[in-house]
Amino acid sequence: MTDPSVQTDSPADALTIKLPAGFDVLAADEALSAGITEALDQVEEQLLEALTTDDELTNTSARYLAEAGGKRIRPLLTVLTAQLFDGVNAEVRQAAAVMEMIHLATLYHDDVMDSAPLRRGTPSAHEVWGNSVAILTGDLILSRASRMMAELSQEGARVQSHTFERLVMGQLHETVGPQGSEDAYKHYLSVIADKTGSLVAAAARLGAHFGGAEGAQTQLLHDYGEAVGIAFQLADDIIDLAADGEASGKTPGTDLREGVPTLPVLLLRGAAAQGDEAARDALTLVDGDLSSDEALAEAVSAVVAHPVTERAWEVARSWSARAKEAIADLPDSTVKQALNSFADAVVDREG
Ligand code: FPP
Ligand code: MG
Numbered sequence: 001m002t003d004p005s006v007q008t009d010s011p012a013d014a015l016t017i018k019l020p021a022g023f024d025v026l027a028a029d030e031a032l033s034a035g036i037t038e039a040l041d042q043v044e045e046q047l048l049e050a051l052t053t054d055d056e057l058t059n060t061s062a063r064y065l066a067e068a069g070g071k072r073i074r075p076l077l078t079v080l081t082a083q084l085f086d087g088v089n090a091e092v093r094q095a096a097a098v099m100e101m102i103h104l105a106t107l108y109h110d111d112v113m114d115s116a117p118l119r120r121g122t123p124s125a126h127e128v129w130g131n132s133v134a135i136l137t138g139d140l141i142l143s144r145a146s147r148m149m150a151e152l153s154q155e156g157a158r159v160q161s162h163t164f165e166r167l168v169m170g171q172l173h174e175t176v177g178p179q180g181s182e183d184a185y186k187h188y189l190s191v192i193a194d195k196t197g198s199l200v201a202a203a204a205r206l207g208a209h210f211g212g213a214e215g216a217q218t219q220l221l222h223d224y225g226e227a228v229g230i231a232f233q234l235a236d237d238i239i240d241l242a243a244d245g246e247a248s249g250k251t252p253g254t255d256l257r258e259g260v261p262t263l264p265v266l267l268l269r270g271a272a273a274q275g276d277e278a279a280r281d282a283l284t285l286v287d288g289d290l291s292s293d294e295a296l297a298e299a300v301s302a303v304v305a306h307p308v309t310e311r312a313w314e315v316a317r318s319w320s321a322r323a324k325e326a327i328a329d330l331p332d333s334t335v336k337q338a339l340n341s342f343a344d345a346v347v348d349r350e351g
Contacts, residue, residue, distance in 0.1 A: 020071055022338070022345025023080075029334045032083065039079045039088040039096075040072065046097040047075075050144050051104075061129055061137040065104050068120035074099040074203035077228075077342075081204045081221045082211025083335045091152050091210040098152075098160070099203040101145035106167055106199075108138030113175070116254050156206060163202040170194025174260065184266055192233040193226065200229030220327055224339060227323035232346045234316035237262035238309060239349070241300050253296045256286060256303070263315060267308035282306050316347045 019026060019033070026033040051062045075096035082092040110116070111124040112131050118124060126134035142164075149160045170191050178187040204225030208218045240255045241264060255262050265286060271279035282302035290296045303309060323343040330336050 020073065020076070020342075020345070021349065022342035023076070025337045025341050026334060032334055035088065036076075036079055036083065039093060040075060043075045043079065043093050043096045043100070044072070046093060047100055050097060050101060050148065051141065053140070057129075057133070058137060058140055061125060061133055062141055064125055064128070064137075065107055065119060066100070068122045070100075070104075070120055072100060074103055074199060077200065077203045077225060078207035080335055080338060081207030081213075084211070084213070084221075084330065084333065085208060085217070086212035089210065092207055094148055094152055095156060095206040095210050096203075098145045098149050098156075099199065099206070101141050101148075102160070102163070102167075102199060105138040105141040105145065106171075106195075108134050108141070110171070113171070114254055114258050114260070152210070155209060159202050159206060159209075163198045166194040166198035170196070170198065177261070184261065184269070188261060188263065188266055189230070192237075193230055196233035196236075197226040197229035200232065201225035204228075217330075220330065223326035224323050224343075227319050227326055228343050228346060231316050231319035231323060231343065234263055234312065234319060235347050235349060238264060238312050238316065241303055241309070253290070253300045256299055257290045257296055263312040264303050264306075264308050267311055268303060268306060271306075271308060278306055279308070313347065320344060320347045 019037070026036060047066060048063065051066055053059045053062060078092060078096035078099055079088055082088050107119060108125050111119055112126045112134050116124050117127055124134070125137060129137075146157075146160065149156045170193070173187065174191045174195065178184050201222045202225070205218050205222040208221040213221070237255060240252065240262065254260075256265070268279045268283055268286070272283050282299070282305075285295070285299040285302050288295060288299070290299055320343045324340050327336060327339060
């Protein structure tokens, strides 16, 4: 997913992480925001260390995407949810680094599957080293992430392996599409819950868990993360159409060209089936040959111009609202306010 913009300042040499849109509210509590920034700097160091190998090729390829930038949303959520309880400790930091490593590993694999030319504004790993090295680099990162979580606790390893299974099943179900009489919309929602909601949920849950929360409280944070992740991916899919490549660091229209059905296109098919002429015209372009950049741009413009795009934003906003509901019963705090504004920010962005 394309996260609300936080950028690392050349992570290798300047580690101070800037908090992304939605977390500005933390600035009101200087001690809290200093603690979070310090924890994230430590997580960043741990992350880069974990991506370092003796092997010359993988040392470069494994650090490549982390060093290309990224927003570190998952580690931030882990650190933040720990602050709702007893605060950040070494286990929270290690779990936060593992969350980012799993995210990175999925990106190496996903860009191969999507034939995506760009990631984080730079050529995707498979463009640089070829598919096999990109896939194996993802595997290497995952194996290190698994070892690090195994060092932490059995519960951490359980959450991680369950999340891994959901990531794989989400990506698999996206790849094969709805089967038989399966409803396309339900299928799409289950795909994004699995491929994105699962890891954001794990990030929020494990911060609470290693930060000292009880079982029922970890579940609240899990539900928050799952809904935020879904809102996030819905927004990402809309932005895939609407964004300029510079803002998102990716190539606009990639999903359309790859035939990945996203919410605006699903809604377009529904509208066309009900006799909407503009939807039918847009679908003729979407289902046509999109190999040329001109044809892709024309199809993208037709979808963006149709009201389905605004309806897709409304669905994304409803998931953001669900995320806030999940934590409504937590006592008020600056961290809770930050989680609420983050839920707002994921559906209020351009890239
Ligand atoms: C990005 O979706 C893809 C994911 C969030 C999940 C990827 C999952 C896998 C590759 C399977 C599991 C693999 C591992 C290594 C655990 P997208 O293509 O819609 O987002 P994008 O626009 O950022 O590319
Ligand atoms: Mg992709």
